[in-house]
Each structure stands twice: as structure tokens, then as C-alpha cells.
Amino acid sequence: MQTALRTAEMALQMSDPVIAALIEQYGPCKLYAANSLIHKPHFHVLTWAIINQQLSVASARSIENKLCMLMASDTFELDSLREVDHQQLADCGLSKQKIRYLYALCDAIDSGKLNLEQLSSMENQPIFETLSALPGIGPWTVDMFLMFSLGRLDVLPLGDLALRKSIEHHYQLPPNPKRQDYHAIADRWRPYRSVSSWYLWAAVD
The missing domain is CATH 1.10.340.30 (Hypothetical protein; domain 2)
Structure with a gap:
């Protein structure tokens, strides 16, 4: 799992400068750390x-x-x-x-x-x-x-308010963005949308 996360980080650094900056700021993704829910x-x-x-x-x-x-x-x-x-x-x-x-x-x-x-x-x-x-x-x-629980790496939980707010902030979306606005940004994260979501949550915390 840790190898998969490192692969995801490298791919995201190449595909999205915003996520790349968050990776630089927060270091390795701790989505599946020793004390995590997985x-x-x-x-x-x-x-x-x-x-x-x-x-x-x-x-x-x-x-x-x-x-x-x-x-x-x-x-x-x-x-x-x-x-x-x-x-x-x-x-x-x-x-x-x-x-x-x-x-x-x-x-x-x-x-x-x-x-x-x-x-x-x-x-x-x-x-x-x-x-x-x-x-x-x-x-x-x-x-x-x-x-x-299942460790799926390509999940985009747009039902999560904190994630949506973080996307809006980091990507400077206009007020009242539509669902497709989030998807247009998140498509560049595939197949590692879970990892990008973790970094955007980390930026909120």
C-alpha cells in the first residue's frame, strides 16, 4: 500500500501543480498510516x-x-x-x-x-x-x-463539505460551483483521486 501511495504522489506531482505544492508542504500521504482505519x-x-x-x-x-x-x-x-x-x-x-x-x-x-x-x-x-x-x-x-476500509485509491467523495471547500479555495472556484466544476479539476487526478482528497483535507486541518 505504501508503494502505491508513493507512486500516486509522483503521478500527482506531474499532473497537478496545486497538489504538487500540497505534497511538498505535507510530505508523504498518511492515508494508510499505521493508526489508520484501513x-x-x-x-x-x-x-x-x-x-x-x-x-x-x-x-x-x-x-x-x-x-x-x-x-x-x-x-x-x-x-x-x-x-x-x-x-x-x-x-x-x-x-x-x-x-x-x-x-x-x-x-x-x-x-x-x-x-x-x-x-x-x-x-x-x-x-x-x-x-x-x-x-x-x-x-x-x-x-x-x-x-x-478497502483502500481504493480513486475515490472522489464530493459529498464531503470540507473537501469541496478546500477544492474551491485552492482552485479559486467562483461562488456556488456546479458539480461538474469539481469533476473537471479532479479528472486530472485519476486514478489517484483518494490521495488528492487526503492532501486537500490535510490543508483544511
Whole structure:
């Protein structure tokens, strides 16, 4: 994976001067560092993504920490989540909707409707179709899963507000840009749009 990231960095340095400058500023991409989500089980990453939907990093992290303390583990596991009741999840800061989404995820796995291990061998579009059939899992959540759990290097999560704002800033887009404006810029990053996204996020942080 690290070799693939170094290859991506070299390709992006040649294809886009804006990303090249960010690579110079932030150094090697840490998308798949030792403490990154790619080393966690698929269930953990999907749970993490559901928690993080439409929340600030700080708010989501607070919920994650409380839930980890409740489970006595730094990894979200289906059996452990099943043992936590609705009120305990609510006390961690989860909304009623997100609690319903997490239970639906557990139900899909328990029933055999969703086989997380099979996702690794599937293309992006079938994964999107499979996961988005579940309540509360939309494009942003699937993109996060593709990037952070499966290590797909060519994902463009335009559902992420911070990424869009970073693109607008670094590429000086006019007010209220259209979706095709972002794609016109991102096409030069193929097949490494995940890596460019990481650098643009780093510039926001």
C-alpha cells in the first residue's frame, strides 16, 4: 500500500501543480498510516462512517470515545454493539436516526443480507449499490468505506463539505460551483483521486 501511495504522489506531482505544492508542504500521504482505519475491521469503519455523518470531527470523536468506553474496546464489533441498548447509545450522543441505522446494519449482517468480507473483491459500483440499499448509508458513507476500509485509491467523495471547500479555495472556484466544476479539476487526478482528497483535507486541518 505504501508503494502505491508513493507512486500516486509522483503521478500527482506531474499532473497537478496545486497538489504538487500540497505534497511538498505535507510530505508523504498518511492515508494508510499505521493508526489508520484501513487496519480496522469493515464493520468498525462502517460504524465510524455512520457516526461521522454530518458532524464535526470533534463531535464525532466525542461520540466514538464514549462508545468505545461503553464497549471497553477501541474497535466497534457487532456483538458488542448488540449488547448496548438504545438509551446507552443515545447517552453517547447518537441521534435516533443513527441508532436506527446502526441496528439496521447489524440486522443486515445477522440475516446474511450483507456479507462484509465479500465487498473486498467487488468493484466500486456494486459495493455502492449493496451498501446504499441499507437505511442511512448514502454516497458519502460508501465513499468513506471505499477509501478508508478497502483502500481504493480513486475515490472522489464530493459529498464531503470540507473537501469541496478546500477544492474551491485552492482552485479559486467562483461562488456556488456546479458539480461538474469539481469533476473537471479532479479528472486530472485519476486514478489517484483518494490521495488528492487526503492532501486537500490535510490543508483544511
